[in-house]
Amino acid sequence: MRPLTLRRLLWICGTLSLVLLAVVVAALKLGAVPISVSDLVLSLGRVAIGRSDQLPSEYRLIVFELRLPRILLGILVGAALSVSGAGFQALLRNPLADPYVLGVSSGAALGAILSLIASPHLPLLTPVAAFAGAALTIAAVYFLGRRKGQLDGGTLLLAGIITASFLSAVIMFLMTTLSSRDYRGMAFWQMGDLSTPLAEGLRWVFVLVLIVAGGAIYTTAADLNLLLTGEREAMHLGVHVTRVKLVVYLAASILTGMAVSVSGAIGYVGLLAPHLMRMLFGSDYRLLIPTSALGGAIIVVLADTLARTIVAPTELPVGAMTAMVGAPVFIYLLRRGLQ
Amino acid sequence: MSTGGPATTAPSALHSEGEDARRGPGDVRLTVEQASYAYSSGERQAPLFTLQATSFQARQREVVAILGPNASGKSTLLGLISGAIKPLSGRVQLDGFETSRLEPRTRAQRIAVVQQESPLLFPSRAWEYVLQGRHPYGRTLRFETPEDAAIAENALALVGASELRDRWMDKISGGEKQRVILARALAQQPLLLLLDEPTLHLDIGAQVELLQRLRRLAEENRYTAIVVTHELNLAAEFADQVVLLHHGKCLRVGPPAAVYSRELLEQIFEAPLEVETGPGGRPRVSIRGERNETAG
Amino acid sequence: MTLLAAGQARAQGAASRRDPGTDLPATPKLEVTDEAGRRVNVPQPVRRIVSLAPSLTETVYALGAQERLVGVTDYCDYPPEAQMKPKVGGTINPNLEQVVALRPDLVLATRALNRRETVEALEHLGIAAYATDPRSVEGVLVSTARLAEVIGAGERGEALAANLRARLAELKRLLSGRPARRVLFVVWSDPLVSIGRGTFLADALRWAGAESVVDSSQDWPRLALEEVVHLQPEYLVFASSHSEEVERDFEALRERPGWRSLEAVRQRRMAVISDAVNRPSPRLVDAIEQLARQLHPDAFETKPENRSPGVGTRGGTGPDEEFESDEREEACACAR
Numbered sequence: 004m005r006p007l008t009l010r011r012l013l014w015i016c017g018t019l020s021l022v023l024l025a026v027v028v029a030a031l032k033l034g035a036v037p038i039s040v041s042d043l044v045l046s047l048g049r050v051a052i053g054r055s056d057q058l059p060s061e062y063r064l065i066v067f068e069l070r071l072p073r074i075l076l077g078i079l080v081g082a083a084l085s086v087s088g089a090g091f092q093a094l095l096r097n098p099l100a101d102p103y104v105l106g107v108s109s110g111a112a113l114g115a116i117l118s119l120i121a122s123p124h125l126p127l128l129t130p131v132a133a134f135a136g137a138a139l140t141i142a143a144v145y146f147l148g149r150r151k152g153q154l155d156g157g158t159l160l161l162a163g164i165i166t167a168s169f170l171s172a173v174i175m176f177l178m179t180t181l182s183s184r185d186y187r188g189m190a191f192w193q194m195g196d197l198s199t200p201l202a203e204g205l206r207w208v209f210v211l212v213l214i215v216a217g218g219a220i221y222t223t224a225a226d227l228n229l230l231l232t233g234e235r236e237a238m239h240l241g242v243h244v245t246r247v248k249l250v251v252y253l254a255a256s257i258l259t260g261m262a263v264s265v266s267g268a269i270g271y272v273g274l275l276a277p278h279l280m281r282m283l284f285g286s287d288y289r290l291l292i293p294t295s296a297l298g299g300a301i302i303v304v305l306a307d308t309l310a311r312t313i314v315a316p317t318e319l320p321v322g323a324m325t326a327m328v329g330a331p332v333f334i335y336l337l338r339r340g341l342q
Numbered sequence: 343m344s345t346g347g348p349a350t351t352a353p354s355a356l357h358s359e360g361e362d363a364r365r366g367p368g369d370v371r372l373t374v375e376q377a378s379y380a381y382s383s384g385e386r387q388a389p390l391f392t393l394q395a396t397s398f399q400a401r402q403r404e405v406v407a408i409l410g411p412n413a414s415g416k417s418t419l420l421g422l423i424s425g426a427i428k429p430l431s432g433r434v435q436l437d438g439f440e441t442s443r444l445e446p447r448t449r450a451q452r453i454a455v456v457q458q459e460s461p462l463l464f465p466s467r468a469w470e471y472v473l474q475g476r477h478p479y480g481r482t483l484r485f486e487t488p489e490d491a492a493i494a495e496n497a498l499a500l501v502g503a504s505e506l507r508d509r510w511m512d513k514i515s516g517g518e519k520q521r522v523i524l525a526r527a528l529a530q531q532p533l534l535l536l537l538d539e540p541t542l543h544l545d546i547g548a549q550v551e552l553l554q555r556l557r558r559l560a561e562e563n564r565y566t567a568i569v570v571t572h573e574l575n576l577a578a579e580f581a582d583q584v585v586l587l588h589h590g591k592c593l594r595v596g597p598p599a600a601v602y603s604r605e606l607l608e609q610i611f612e613a614p615l616e617v618e619t620g621p622g623g624r625p626r627v628s629i630r631g632e633r634n635e636t637a638g
Numbered sequence: 639m640t641l642l643a644a645g646q647a648r649a650q651g652a653a654s655r656r657d658p659g660t661d662l663p664a665t666p667k668l669e670v671t672d673e674a675g676r677r678v679n680v681p682q683p684v685r686r687i688v689s690l691a692p693s694l695t696e697t698v699y700a701l702g703a704q705e706r707l708v709g710v711t712d713y714c715d716y717p718p719e720a721q722m723k724p725k726v727g728g729t730i731n732p733n734l735e736q737v738v739a740l741r742p743d744l745v746l747a748t749r750a751l752n753r754r755e756t757v758e759a760l761e762h763l764g765i766a767a768y769a770t771d772p773r774s775v776e777g778v779l780v781s782t783a784r785l786a787e788v789i790g791a792g793e794r795g796e797a798l799a800a801n802l803r804a805r806l807a808e809l810k811r812l813l814s815g816r817p818a819r820r821v822l823f824v825v826w827s828d829p830l831v832s833i834g835r836g837t838f839l840a841d842a843l844r845w846a847g848a849e850s851v852v853d854s855s856q857d858w859p860r861l862a863l864e865e866v867v868h869l870q871p872e873y874l875v876f877a878s879s880h881s882e883e884v885e886r887d888f889e890a891l892r893e894r895p896g897w898r899s900l901e902a903v904r905q906r907r908m909a910v911i912s913d914a915v916n917r918p919s920p921r922l923v924d925a926i927e928q929l930a931r932q933l934h935p936d937a938f939e940t941k942p943e944n945r946s947p948g949v950g951t952r953g954g955t956g957p958d959e960e961f962e963s964d965e966r967e968e969a970c971a972c973a974r
Contacts (some may be wrong), residue, residue, distance in 0.1 A: 006473060006486035035727075036739040064738045068763050098463055180856075198731065199755040200762075225484070229474055231463045238426060239457070240530070241450030241478030286464035289485070316726055316733035317712065 007287055015284055019297040023078070026301050030074050030308040035315040036065055072200035077307045077321075078300040079209055080197065080266045081276070083258040085299025086217045088273020089291055090255035093227040094248060095145065096234075097156050098278075099336055101329075102137070102259040103270035104160065106167030110140025111263035112192040113170050116177055126202055130212075134260030140166060141256060160337075195269030195322035197307050205265070212261055216254040217296060223247045224288035231286075269306075269322045271329020272299050278336065371566045372400040372534060376432035377422050393418045395432055396592040398585055403560050405567045407577035407598075410587035411611055416570045417538060419587065423568060424536050425449050436534055450478035454527035456520075456537040468506045468514070468522045472497055475529025497528040501555060517548035524552070528559070535560075535567040541576060549573070553580040574611075574627040578602060578620075586610070598625050670788055673771035673781060674749055674757070680766045681743045684789045688742040690732055691751045694770065695720050696919035697782055698746070700798060701791045709740040716914075716921075734759055744768060744789065748918070772918040774841040775926070779803060782920060802923045806845060809930055812937045818849040819933045821909075822871035822902070827891065830861045838918050846929035847937075848875070863896035870901050873933060874908040877925070881910040909933060 032043050046062055084102060091100040091107070102108045114136025118128045144166050148159030174192055190196070201209060220227075226247045229237040238244050262269070276299035277291060284290050306324035313319060375397050380389035393415040400406045408416045421427040422434050425441030434441050436452060444452070454475070475497065476490040498504050501521040506514055511522065520540060527535055537556070541549040553569075557580050560567045571577055577584055578598040586594040586601050588610045594601045602625035604617045614630040667679040688709035689695040695714040698707050710723045711732060724740060727733040729751040737745060742765060747757050749771040760767040768788055772781040779799045786795020823839060825831040833839045834854040843850055851869040852859060876884045888908055891897040902908065909932035915925035931938055 005469075006491055008485055012485075034735050035733045036735045061738055061741055064763050065735050069734050069738065092463075096463055179860075196731075198734070199759065225477060225480065229477060232474070233457075235426070236455075236457060238446060239424060239450060239453070239455040240474060241447040243446045281464060285470075286466065287470070311733075316736045317728055318731050318733060 007289055012290055012293070015290065016293050016297060019294055019301070023297055023301050023304070026304050026308075027074055027078075030077075030304050031066055031070050033308050033312050034065070034070060035311065038062065038066065073197050073307065074304055075206075076197050076201055076266065077304040079201075079213055080262045080269065081272055081299035081301070081303030082217070082296040083213055083262040083299075084269065084272040084303075085276035085295040086220055086292055087255035087258035087262075088299075089277040089288070089295045090220045090227075090251045090258075091141070091273065092277060093230050093288065094251045094255065095148070095154060095159060096231060097154075097159055099156075099160055099274065099333060100163075101271060101274035101333075102255075102263075103268055103272075104167070104274065104333065105141065105144050105163030106165075106170055107137045107140050107144070107163075107256070107259050108263050108268035108270065109167045109170035109174065109192075111137040111260045112268050113174055113177075114139075114260065115264045116174060116192065120177070120181060126205060127208070130205075130208075130261045130264040132260075133264035134257050137260040137263070138253070138256035140170070141252065190320055191267040193268055193322070194320035194326075195267035196320050197266050197303075198318065199265075201265055209261060209265070212257060216257045216261075217292070219250050219254040220258075221289075221292045223250055224292050227251070227288040228286075231288075267320075267322065269303065270326045271333065272302055272325055274333060274336075275299075275325070275329050276302055278332065370399050370401050371437060372423065372568075373433070373435045374398050374419075374423065375435070377419075377429040377434050378431050379418050379422055379427060379429055381418075391415070391418070391590060393422070393587075393590045394592065396585070396587075397432075398583070398592075398595045400566045400568065400583065402564045402566055404582045405557060405560050405569065405580055406583045406585060407581035408568060408570045408585045408587065409572065409574065409577050409601075411572060413589075414587040414610075415590040416572075416587055418590075419585070420455075420536055420538055420568070420570050423534075424453055424455050447478045450530060452532055453534045453536060454530040454532035456523050456527045456535070456540055458539050458542055462511055465510050465512050468498070468503070468509050468511060469494060471511055471522055472525045472529050475526040478530060493531070494525075494529050497525040498522070500528055500559065501525045516543045517545070517551070520544060520548070520552060521555075524555075528563075533566065535565045537567065537569045539570055539572075541571060541573060549576060556580070574602070574607065578625050578627065579622075599623065602627065668788070670768070672769045673784075674754075674769040676757075676761075676769065678766050678768050680768065680788055682790065684743045686740065686742045686744075687789060688726060688737055688740055688745045689714065690726070690746060690756070691729055691748040692716065693917035693919040694746040694748060694785075695723075696914075696917060696921055697785060698789070700782070700920040701786050701789070701794050703789055703791050703794075706789070708742060709737065716917075732756060734763070738763060738765070746770070746785070748772075750918075770918075772838055773836065774838050775806070775845050775922065776841075777838060778918045778920070778922055781918070798920060802920055805923055805927065809845065809927060813847040813930060813934060816847055816934055816937060818844070818847055819872050820851050820869075821848045821873040821875045821933070822851055822866060822869070823875045823877075825858060825877075827887065830863060830866065831858055832861055833857070834859055838922075839915065842915055842922060842926050843875070843929070846926045847934050848873070848929065867896060867899050872902060872907060874900075874902050875929065876908065876910045877913045877915045878910060879913045884908075884910045 028043070032038055032040060042062065043066065046066055050067065088101050091102065091105065092098055094100075102111075111133040114132040114134070115129045117136075118125070118132030122128060144159065144163045145154070147162035147166070148154055150158050171193060226237065226242045229240050229242050230244070230247060234244050277295045280291055280294040280298050284294055302325065303321065306328075307321040310319040310321045310324045376395040377397070378393055378395045380392045382389040391413075396419060398406070408419055410416050418427070422429050423441065425434070425444055428442040441449065441453065472494040473486055473490065476486055476494065479490070480486070495504070495507075498507055501524050503518065503521045503525055506518055506522060511519065514522070524540070535556075540552060544552065553576055556567055556569070559565055569577070569581070581598060583596060584594070584598050584601045585592060586606070593606065593610070599619070602617050604615060607617065607627060608615050616628045616630040618626050618628070620626040665681045668682050669677060669679050672678050685706060686708045687698060687703065687706050689698055689707060690711055692711065692714045695707065695710045696716055698704060699717055699720065704720075707720075707723060709726045710720055711729050712725055712727060713729060714720045714723070724736075726736040726740070730753060732752075734756070737760070745760050745765055745767040747767055747769045749769055752769070757767045757769055768785070770781045770785060772778040779802055783795045783799040786792055786798070821843060823833050823843060825833060832852045832854075833850060834852070834857045835850070836855065837857050840850050851866075851871045852861065874888075876888075878884045888903075888906075892903055897903050909929055911928045911932070912921070912925045914921035915929070
């Protein structure tokens with residue numbers, strides 16, 4: 004018997020952080036404009052000792068003003084999507100739950116677009132509207148996914164996929180009827196894009212929300228372990244089921260809404276990261292939530308680096324990369340679940 | 343005692359109390375007092391199912407069987423006892439506290455429920471599963487202490503499942519799984535053990551084994567155990583008291599010998615039955631076949 | 639830790655914001671308001687230009703500033719030598735790293751093709767980005783002259799605008815009193831996409847003595863074929879650099895239900911003009927002239943020296959099939 008200890012948790016998270024760091028350094032180096040490792044190390048060293056003014060200006064711009072903000076955005080978005088994916092999986096008791104598959108991302112995108120149409124000059128309204136869209140969508144999918152009062156796995160996924168398709172059609176309608184120029188376009192909302200860095204003010208809001216909402220989900224981690232064995236059982240084991248579900252529902256919707264409002268709908272991250280981490284470290288949510296956050300960050304940064312470099316200088320949407328890996332994994336998990 | 347005609351009024355709670363009082367030691371732990379419940383699909387709709395006022399008491403070390411055919415209200419009664427649902431009228435008290443009003447954590451420290459097993463979403467090992475029983479004793483995010491591990495280990499030993507400790511839950515037999523689930527309930531260190539059809543998917547050997555174990559555990563650890571079942575003979579063999587339900591109505595409460603009458607059981611289970619008294623003084627029910635009829 | 643580093647870099651970036659091309663902190667700047675209403679500080683002189691749209695690349699060539707053009711998009715194919723310039727990716731998603739690496743003094747963008755986010759990101763990086771937004775033929779002329787001013791080719795720009803204006807005036811004189819042809823401008827045939835009333839293309843049609851049968855507030859409306867059958871345009875107008883391909887496609891359309899019930903299709907009334915008409919650059923006027931010749935051939939017959947409609951002639955008002963900006967402009971200047 005080997006119960007989870009704080010030591011083991013920190014050890015694993017530390018290792019994953021090192022992997023993330025390595026991925027970040029690789030992402031800083033790779034790109035359309037070649038930068039040698041020695042130059043990169045030199046630049047990083049100069050910044051570390053506070054002498055970035057000695058950098059050649061284009062290195063400074065490319066590495067610190069273009070690549071780094073984009074990588075940081077990728078880390079935040081990846082962590083947010085993965086934690087909310089893991090949350091939805093416990094909330095809906097469905098291992099295939101993912102904000103993108105369930106249409107929650109599309110709902111958030113629709114909310115964001117509506118807010119952009121209504122008042123384009125309120126930057127904080129967009130994530131709030133995206134959260135509202137996400138929350139409404141997951142509520143709708145939850146009720147559509149019930150059969151005879153019971154949440155049914157297959158029906159739920161079907162409800163999510165249909166909802167996603169419906170919402171995409173509404174987004175398409177809005178994009179076509181309104182002059183789409185200022186609303187970032189269909190590709191952004193459907194496939195995701197990290198090329199626009201976060202506005203300065205929004206960056207800290209995002210970090211704060213990630214910590215608060217992710218932390219809220221994390222406080223329920225032990226309860227989620229039990230929730231996965233069934234609501235009744237969880238209740239008999241001392242879980243305040245309604246409270247836990249409400250916390251996870253709100254926090255996961257907030258995380259999805261926030262991620263989608265700044266990067267569009269990057270798909271399957273919420274599926275890939277938690278499952279990978281489950282395979283590596285088991286399904287204890289106390290370990291799964293922090294490892295998924297780190298894993299999601301690694302996956303998104305990696306995917307975005309590929310998207311930037313694979314056909315440089317042309318860029319691919321990052322969502323295309325995650326979907327190319329995520330969709331087959333989804334099918335694999337679905338088939339395995341059916342057996 | 344067994345002459346009560348079919349569909350007579352339910353015996354009063356006093357009757358069973360009297361029976362129990364004669365049976366000897368142990369404090370009254372659980373009191374179900376005129377508890378009733380009704381399900382309806384909407385607030386204004388007529389109830390789809392009603393459990394009429396039910397009363398009985400259970401003491402330490404006692405094993406009580408809630409008996410009845412399908413849809414007789416067994417699970418509803420169990421729900422009321424566990425505090426998962428609140429009675430429409432009446433009370434369910436455990437050591438003087440109403441079970442439905444307890445905080446979930448406190449309730450889980452006093453009442454453990456073994457349900458019909460639900461499929462696991464993600465595989466876990468037996469020891470992880472048993473350790474879940476320590477959840478009501480932890481604070482938010484608390485990591486299990488060595489003491490928790492020891493309690494879980496002990497719980498596995500109590501059900502004779504120590505060797506299953508590192509096995510995956512989805513790779514062991516139904517009987518083994520049932521024992522691990524029981525171990526998780528024991529790890530909760532409850533006063534009251536509730537078991538919902540624990541023998542449902544077990545073969546006869548495993549059924550007897552489980553109930554014998556339960557009997558012994560109740561005796562040694564002063565648990566009060568309440569078992570929902572429709573296995574007439576198992577209930578007769580292992581229960582101190584039987585609560586007989588039919589169509590949402592509590593028909594009889596008392597020791598098996600007092601409750602098991604041929605006419606009553608035949609009417610409730612809608613089958614030709616024979617009730618004999620076994621060697622231990624406990625009743626035994628068998629099917630009265632056509633051949634027997636003509637022969638007798 | 640990484641977050642802190644970013645914050646630091648950002649703060650210093652803002653403190654020492656200077657143009658990346660030169661290391662002298664005190665470069666003289668020209669403050670202009672671009673056509674998106676943004677204030678832009680353009681370092682002077684502009685030595686290195688990156689263009690983010692084919693029309694802008696053409697305009698830079700027409701202004702004779704091609705030596706200073708250091709980066710173009712994947713779609714900048716005219717004049718052909720523009721394709722030899724370093725590429726920065728597409729128009730919607732240009733690679734900002736590549737742009738930065740080219741150390742431009744000025745990046746040119748256009749509202750119709752580029753995204754606001756791109757321009758904002760450049761601004762954030764301290765790179766001057768000037769956006770154009772021509773919405774009419776006159777707008778193209780004004781925009782060209784303004785752009786010339788910004789990149790320090792003012793005189794050249796004025797001459798170019800004056801020449802284009804003179805050609806348009808001549809066209810107007812020739813076409814005066816003639817009823818406008820009712821045309822359908824086919825941007826795309828399957829699905830059918832045409833132009834809205836707010837586009838510079840609609841305006842270009844008017845200059846060529848035509849009028850779009852489609853009156854839509856959307857810029858690129860998708861049309862139902864039955865609506866076109868109902869509207870019965872006199873001519874179909876196609877824009878392509880390969881007229882033989884259009885002929886072939888047109889023959890195919892004659893077989894298709896819906897299309898074949900169009901009077902214009904049955905009687906082969908169609909006009910093919912250079913795809914330059916799609917680009918709000920000086921070459922637009924060539925396309926307008928070309929279209930006018932095809933729609934109103936009789937108007938040009940009064941001029942004995944210009945008898946062959948649709949075929950380019952040199953000097954003055956004739957449309958050019960092959961565009962050689964310098965040569966042609968000098969010719970124009972002489973004529974003036």
